[in-house]
Amino acid sequence: MSDELAAVLGKRWRRPPLIRRRWLRWALGVGFLVYFIAAVSSVEVNWSRVYEGLDRGAAFILAFATPDFASRATDIWEGMLESLVMTVAASVVGIAISIPIGLGAARNIAPLPVYLVCRFIVAISRALQEIIVAILLVAIFGFGPLAGFLTLSFATIGFLSKLLAEDIEAMDRSQAEAIKASGARWLQWINYGVQPQVMPRLIGLSMYRVDINFRESAILGLVGAGGIGATLNTAFDRYEYDTAAAILIIIIVIVMALEYLSGIIRARVQ
């Protein structure tokens, strides 16, 4: 301690760096700079095109002040309804499937073979993005909300099972043990020993996933998997910015409402 103090005394204090090892700090800095220059120089920007586009950008921002809900009202309504329907159905099915998979992916309650299978399902589902799954499912099942519904259900499984499994692995063992000691069957053990401990978080995560599913359902239409995305894409293609602005405003409002709702529900269950 005194050596350390002697070394420091008489010197000006300097802020400790985020990365302690000097060579690593320099290597990261230089490497990053080299990459940055290479990256920026490889990006081609057509500035005259960007400059031309600024008018359209301004028109789009202005369109937010005068959104047009009326002229495509039926398209917007049908698209939104389809998005919401897909969200609800996919969330219900996805949550229902992810509970058994989540139980299976928790190492402390599942035997090893079940654990490995469930973790594999989770890994597959998490590695594939929604939009790519949607492309494949549209190719297989044809256009329409069924492909979107299956995509969102599949994505929900990866997200929810993983987090549920982590929550189960972190639970208090003694409570579950107490239920087991009273002679409970396996199902009773899960129902009375495990479920009450993870339920608040499961409900919170499910609400969060509903929120994500709605946001994702807005883009699935781009590849033909149903929902508001197709209408939005058409509005952009026709440069109908006021309609596009109206759709975006509706999406933002619904997302905000869902977040508010999930906040209330989470506050109630915790």
Added chain:
Amino acid sequence: MPVNSLSDGRKAWQRRNRVQTFSQWAMWLIGTAVFVYCWQHISDATTWFFVWDAPKIADDILTRAMPPRWSYIDQLWDPIWDTLNIATLGTMIALALAVPVAFLAARNTTPSALLIRPIALLIIVATRSINSLIWALLLIAIIGPGVFAGIIAIAIRSIGFCAKLLYEAIEEIDATQVEAITATGASRWQVMAYGIVPQILPSFAGTAVFRWDINIRESTVLGLVGAGGIGLQLSSSLNTLAWPQVSLILLIILVAVIVSEWVSAKVRGAII
């Protein structure tokens, strides 16, 4: 404690009392009704003939897609480099913009809780709730297709996410450290630099890497709407039904996702 009287007069514990039981039952009923309605809607919009045909189609696509056309990778190096750039540069722009927004949105650093904080929160919600593909669609209409549109789309989408995590970190800082710096007579900016920034730096680095990981995923598909990167090749291969190329691209995307997740997990592990 809710109890139930058995027929022989003994009492037995039950989980819920009568009101709770009924409200539970009503909620299940409403929930089931909503789900059935939703399923009906989806089912009506589906051509079931195609669905019954699905296993055959899936099998057909799989046999066409296997094996991947490995030689096609020569044409993929440039798009892979573009994809990496879209994610990295987009994340950097997003962080540069997210830091001021986060400071304006955090309760303890905002200059005005009444006027500026709601605006900052609105920016966070608006950028977060719209997917990067939609931003890309919009930016392509404005500044034309290409990598630049992808970078900006990723940047805008990430502002909300980064700013939200950052402002939560700022609100959770240890106030006594800030107070100690203030007590030495430091100016507002010095308090910021020596009292607040060192406390949020680890969470800032963690957020940056986390978002970079997500952005790698998102930038692989931005090309589907024309915003550059490997998605462009994916979309043209899909349009020409070149399934062996599609399977190769999907394989590359899968590897990219796994590598970026591994890198981000390592870096975050080193920071925290």
